Amino acid sequence: MLLSSGIWHTLHIMCGRYAITLPPQAMRELLEYPEQPNFPPRYNIAPTQPVPVVRLHEGARQFMLMRWGFIPGWVKDPRDFPLVINIRSESAAEKPSFRAALTRRRCLMPVDGFYEWQRSGKDVQPYLFRRPDRGLFAFAALWETWHSQDGSEIDTVAMVTGPANGLMSAVHHRCPVILDPAQYDAWLDPAATPNAIGSLLKPPPDDLLEMLAVSPAVNKVANDGPEVQEPFDAAAAARSKTAAAPAMRSRRGGSDDTQGSLF
Secondary structure, X not given: OOOOHHHHHHHHOOOOEEEEOOOHHHHHHHHOOOOOOOOOOEEEEOOOOEEEEEEXXXXXXXXXXXXXXXXXXXXXXXXXXOOOOEEEOOOOOOOOOOHHHHHHOEEEEEXXXXXXXXXXXOEEEEEEEEOOOOOOEEEEEEEEEEEOOOOOXXXXXXXXXXXXXXXXXXXXXXXXXEEOHHHHHHHHOOOOOHHHHHOOOOOOOOOOOEEEEEOHHHHOOOOOOHHHHOEOOHHHHXXXXXXXXXXXXXXXXXXXXXXXXXX
């Protein structure tokens, strides 16, 4: 299935959609924050939407919602700044846009599945990456509060990415940094040294996730139900399309020349 050039660009920059489908209590148990948010399952979370984030606030973990799309504090008008949904781990410490956030504003983005797209010629096949036990995990992420000229504020976030592991390299050369629960405290600690932080920014183990070809329905943001995670057999879909072609030509009068036809 083809994607428009704009959608393909968004997805091509790495992990342009993800999912949180488990109950809020499961997230609360894993990430150990006191808030008790209630939210519906989301199967197709897209950039610029509000997303759950867990940060350290006054020494304790705090759940809050942030805009997925990092905006550095120095930006005057977000409309003039590129949409930043992920940040390269290799250069975050050197970039003025992310350096302060890497030092003082690290957070976690909980997730139970994310999508990547593999392009082959004109076709683009989406894949779902998830834990085999369907459990939650968390991306390493950076956040920033952007202040507008009218005094309003927007809390923004982007995941951190690094080189792909063996599983993901078949689809994309980059991969979100996925932290082990034992590493959460170290990542959230604002006093953590650069060396301690750097050691966490590595590809996940190859056996942490499984990869599943899913329906092209995930390409459309409006599709946000369990159907976008249904297994997809591209070969079977192609055979079905081929088999349907003669019947379609028959309905059109036995010719591929549809000029003057309404259908």
